[in-house]
Amino acid sequence: MPGMIRAYIPRYRQVEGEGGRSHYVYCLEVCYVGRVHKLEKRYSAFHSLYKELHKLYQTAEFPPKRLRNTTPKVLETRRAGLELWLHSTLLLQPTPPALLAFLQVHNYQPPRQECDDSGYEGSPCHQPVLIFPCDPYVTAHNSTTPTLTSTVTKGVLTALYDQSFRVPS
Secondary structure, eight states, X not given: OTTOEEEEXXXXXXXXXXGGOEEEEEEEEEEETTEEEEEEEEHHHHHHHHHHHHHHSOOOOOOOSOOSOOOHHHHHHHXXXXXXXXXXXXXXXXXXXXXXXXXXXXXXXXXXXXXXXXXXXXXXXXXXOOOOSSOTTSOOOOOSSXXXXXXXXXXXXXXXXXXXXOOOO
């Protein structure tokens, strides 16, 4: 769907900083208009965005600033919390400009309203429907002469479900 932004934080990594001090960055994957771009952000950048958005919007709970320690379990909990918060901010309407800038999404086009309520991620507003006038597995008539409908139905079912079926080359 045009305008749909998805963002994930699949991992984090430790980075050596100035003066031998290290810090963690969170690796983001941002999906927009069929493209994925990757960026890295520190917790402090997320926290700044949170403070800015929290002034204008009701936002989800944000992971605490202080860490007891930097064990993988604690860091993973923070990563998951940041991702959950990020997903909730992507639901804000209209999408906040500060969030678009943070995710480095340019030329954003909001989704069209008529497709928003489809309930399926990335589905079109309408979908083709395949119907059978009767159940193809139940013989409704006693005729031994195959009709065009039953011939087509048998061909489709054979092509879909018969493991030995091969298209002639």
